[in-house]
Amino acid sequence: MNLKELLDTTFNCECGRSHKVPIKSLVYAEDALERLPKVLESLVDGRRVLIVADQRTWVIVGERTRQVLEQTGWSVHHIIVPDTNHGSPVCDDTTHDWLNGRLPPIDIALAVGCGVINDLTKWSAFEHDLPYAVIATAATMNGFTAANVAPAIKGVKTIIPAKPPLAVFAVPSIIVNAPFELTAAGLGDTIAKPLSTADWLLNHIFHGEYFCRYCSKIINDLETYYFDRPEDIRSRQPAAIEALFNALLYSGIAMTIVGTSAPASGGEHLLSHTLDMMSGIDGAAHDLHGRQVGLGAIFSAAIYERIFQTEIPICHPFPSDIDSTFWGSLAENVRQQYEQKKPMLKTMCEKLTDGKTWRVFLAAAQDQVRSPHEIKNCLKTAGAAHTFADIGCSHKRLLAAVLHMHEIRRRPTIIDLAWVLGILPGAADEIIDCWLTT
Numbered sequence: 001m002n003l004k005e006l007l008d009t010t011f012n013c014e015c016g017r018s019h020k021v022p023i024k025s026l027v028y029a030e031d032a033l034e035r036l037p038k039v040l041e042s043l044v045d046g047r048r049v050l051i052v053a054d055q056r057t058w059v060i061v062g063e064r065t066r067q068v069l070e071q072t073g074w075s076v077h078h079i080i081v082p083d084t085n086h087g088s089p090v091c092d093d094t095t096h097d098w099l100n101g102r103l104p105p106i107d108i109a110l111a112v113g114c115g116v117i118n119d120l121t122k123w124s125a126f127e128h129d130l131p132y133a134v135i136a137t138a139a140t141m142n143g144f145t146a147a148n149v150a151p152a153i154k155g156v157k158t159i160i161p162a163k164p165p166l167a168v169f170a171v172p173s174i175i176v177n178a179p180f181e182l183t184a185a186g187l188g189d190t191i192a193k194p195l196s197t198a199d200w201l202l203n204h205i206f207h208g209e210y211f212c213r214y215c216s217k218i219i220n221d222l223e224t225y226y227f228d229r230p231e232d233i234r235s236r237q238p239a240a241i242e243a244l245f246n247a248l249l250y251s252g253i254a255m256t257i258v259g260t261s262a263p264a265s266g267g268e269h270l271l272s273h274t275l276d277m278m279s280g281i282d283g284a285a286h287d288l289h290g291r292q293v294g295l296g297a298i299f300s301a302a303i304y305e306r307i308f309q310t311e312i313p314i315c316h317p318f319p320s321d322i323d324s325t326f327w328g329s330l331a332e333n334v335r336q337q338y339e340q341k342k343p344m345l346k347t348m349c350e351k352l353t354d355g356k357t358w359r360v361f362l363a364a365a366q367d368q369v370r371s372p373h374e375i376k377n378c379l380k381t382a383g384a385a386h387t388f389a390d391i392g393c394s395h396k397r398l399l400a401a402v403l404h405m406h407e408i409r410r411r412p413t414i415i416d417l418a419w420v421l422g423i424l425p426g427a428a429d430e431i432i433d434c435w436l437t438t
């Protein structure tokens with residue numbers, strides 16, 4: 001599959017839908033910034049651009065981009081999103097309102113950065129019906145090419161539909177030399193994708209959710225890009241980092257194609273979202289998305305391993321409500337999500353008694369999911385986070401997160417199935433001891 005051929009196409013898929021990839025251009029080249037004005041000119045009529053950066057990305061790329069654009073006749077505004085008291089900016093409703101209040105009249109917005117800056121820019125551009133493009137500064141997450149944004153709204157991690165960028169630019173030497181923890185986080189986010197796809201299959205098989213095999217094939221084919229030589233990621237081999245970057249871009253494109261986050265965000269992502277939300281409640285620091293997702297992927301794979309050993313599934317009563325003491329001020333918002341999921345958990349229980357559905361699911365998921373050992377080994381060899389200490393979290397805090405993470409999202413995941421089968425809560429402690437401690 002030549003992924004570049006997917007750009008700027010619309011095609012009829014075997015899944016019965018017509019898929020559209022609105023991203024027109026990917027430029028991964030040392031002279032990407034010099035080529036940027038010409039590419040932007042081909043995308044929009046006007047010559048007014050807004051660069052959105054944070055303090056670090058402004059210094060690394062933003063300032064130079066401004067010069068290049070001004071020299072070629074563009075009128076350039078720039079906004080530097082300030083750091084919070086805890087460090088880098090966050091993508092939430094407050095920062096979004098702050099940025100929206102400062103948007104000048106422009107023809108295109110240009111994000112310079114990674115997850116937060118990209119999401120903030122994409123979100124504001126979408127609301128103002130403006131096109132946007134991004135200059136990626138690290139191979140750290142797959143949201144560059146995704147259609148949606150994942151902000152915290154009133155403290156709850158939410159997914160909001162938006163539009164993907166018209167173009168993605170990156171300078172290889174900047175991506176390769178980005179702080180290593182960012183690159184390792186990119187690996188954590190990517191390694192999780194086949195698990196997300198398995199969770200998507202779960203909803204397809206149990207709830208008749210739409211599923212696109214072509215899209216899942218894109219995700220699975222990407223594994224060879226990053227799984228085989230984790231030591232090359234550790235030693236920052238340019239080819240390995242480029243492969244990882246491509247895997248991130250194309251997993252984002254897979255999300256864009258199907259129009260949901262299902263192919264790229266399953267139960268393993270809930271661990272990261274929950275840790276972020278816990279930080280929102282108690283102010284303790286959290287780690288990068290992809291580093292937390294890497295642990296989530298190991299946890300999720302360990303849950304799958306136990307599920308694969310279940311020959312005859314027996315339905316246990318699933319939690320009837322969320323833990324409102326744990327969620328504090330976020331309880332109502334969390335409850336709203338969980339309440340929407342309960343009818344689907346009931347259906348799951350009913351279908352579990354039907355041996356055929358169970359066998360179909362096991363076969364499909366076994367085909368899709370690697371062992372926790374393989375995932376941990378890849379992350380460890382690459383120098384990515386794989387223990388709770390790596391993400392600056394205690395055993396107790398991680399345990400609290402894994403026992404509450406099923407409550408935050410209305411779409412069922414493998415974590416819900418583990419509760420329904422009675423694997424959770426009991427196995428949580430054992431899995432943390434066995435897989436996430438050393």
Ligand SMILES: [Zn+2]
Nearest residue numbers: 142189269293
């Ligand atoms: Zn992710």
Ligand SMILES: [Zn+2]
Nearest residue numbers: 013015212214
């Ligand atoms: Zn399809």
